Amino acid sequence: MSASRLDRASIRHPERRGRKGSAEGAKNILERIPLRSLRNLCVLCVRLFGVGVLTTTATFARDTGRIFVSSEKDNAIAIIDSAKGEVIASPVVCKRPRHMQHSPDRSLLYIACSDDHRVLTWDIASGKVMAKLDVGEDPEAFDLSPDGKMLYVSNEEDSVLTAFDLGTRKKAYEVKIGGEPEGVKVSADGKLVYVTSEVANVVHVIDTANRKVLKNVPVGKRPRRFLLTAGGELWVTNELDGTVSVIRTSDHTVQATIKFLPQGMRSEDVTPVGMALSPDGKTAYVGLGRANHVAAVDVATRNVKGYVLVGRRAWGLAVSRDGGKLYVANGLSDDLTIVDTATMKGIKTLKVGRVPYGVVIDD
Numbered sequence: 001m002s003a004s005r006l007d008r009a010s011i012r013h014p015e016r017r018g019r020k021g022s023a024e025g026a027k028n029i030l031e032r033i034p035l036r037s038l039r040n041l042c043v044l045c046v047r048l049f050g051v052g053v054l055t056t057t058a059t060f061a062r063d064t065g066r067i068f069v070s071s072e073k074d075n076a077i078a079i080i081d082s083a084k085g086e087v088i089a090s091p092v093v094c095k096r097p098r099h100m101q102h103s104p105d106r107s108l109l110y111i112a113c114s115d116d117h118r119v120l121t122w123d124i125a126s127g128k129v130m131a132k133l134d135v136g137e138d139p140e141a142f143d144l145s146p147d148g149k150m151l152y153v154s155n156e157e158d159s160v161l162t163a164f165d166l167g168t169r170k171k172a173y174e175v176k177i178g179g180e181p182e183g184v185k186v187s188a189d190g191k192l193v194y195v196t197s198e199v200a201n202v203v204h205v206i207d208t209a210n211r212k213v214l215k216n217v218p219v220g221k222r223p224r225r226f227l228l229t230a231g232g233e234l235w236v237t238n239e240l241d242g243t244v245s246v247i248r249t250s251d252h253t254v255q256a257t258i259k260f261l262p263q264g265m266r267s268e269d270v271t272p273v274g275m276a277l278s279p280d281g282k283t284a285y286v287g288l289g290r291a292n293h294v295a296a297v298d299v300a301t302r303n304v305k306g307y308v309l310v311g312r313r314a315w316g317l318a319v320s321r322d323g324g325k326l327y328v329a330n331g332l333s334d335d336l337t338i339v340d341t342a343t344m345k346g347i348k349t350l351k352v353g354r355v356p357y358g359v360v361i362d363d
Helices: 023-032 035-049 051-061
Strands: 066-071 076-081 086-089 097-102 108-113 118-123 128-134 139-144 150-155 160-165 170-176 181-186 192-197 202-207 212-218 223-228 233-238 243-248 253-259 275-277 283-287 293-298 304-309 314-319 325-330 335-340 345-351 356-362
Touching: 066 097, 066 314, 076 097, 086 345, 097 139, 108 139, 118 139, 150 181, 150 192, 160 181, 181 223, 181 233, 192 223, 212 253, 223 275, 275 314, 283 314, 293 314, 304 345, 314 356, 325 356, 335 356
Parallel strands: 097 356, 139 181
Antiparallel strands: 066 076, 066 356, 076 086, 097 108, 108 118, 118 128, 139 150, 150 160, 160 170, 181 192, 192 202, 202 212, 223 233, 233 243, 243 253, 275 283, 283 293, 293 304, 314 325, 325 335, 335 345
16 A cells, blocks of 8 residues: 555644644644554555564554454455454465464464465565465464564474474474374473373473473373463363363472363363463463353362353354453354353354364454
């Protein structure tokens, strides 16, 4: 978009808002320009004058209010306007996109493409693929180091954790672990990486400095995904047990097991996978898979506060920045449920493509 397409009504008479050329006047002008126009102007500046204002572009690339949902069967990302509550685009990105995650500065979206054996970096502002990273066979889940320099990927077919250097775009090393690794979580200080093994029923604790497994923590059957609480607990979903294991990270011992059973559901249908934490850290939301519900759990007491009925096979979850809405990807009903977290009721359902998997909110 060219600068000539900016909202001229917002900048036609700057002198009415403050003396021309003054800091106050400039501030008033900027306040009247729509965010999207500012972001496009920054992109234009980068193209005309080089990379000197790239940081500014990245800043305006975030907070679009859009929701991204990966569709395994459509090889696409559904883009949803959260204000309108509708899908505005579904670009095809790669074969079998699954887990997605923001870069630390939130300008990029990393996308695991399982059948392409790659992770893509996708620019949110331009909607373009910036890089294709060859990270090994069948990547499903990953996490980034806190400084954004390393990408840790579980390679299910090879039973390894791959550490990928994002600076050189090359594999730094790999660690052999249990069969069918999936969930990956990096500790807040970047010193440890946690990986689930669906076959071994353990959580591997990997030291990033020594590049070795420090400990194997037995959990439930078929552990899948992680959640780290502010209080130093690592929560792990156990799909075939219908539970969440709570691990104390100070000594890596299991402190509790949380069970789920929504009213009217069979225990064998409770298959938890995805989790999300409320912005205040007080509530954990757990997608219960074939039970077609999401559980809300009090993090401090570990008690289930309630359940909400959503679509079929609820897995991928994301919470809005204000904590008011929960977005749930339902893999077998091909839709996304929007939940009001105050009432724990579904308020809208959107079709988002075949076999939706992950959800990321850019707010």
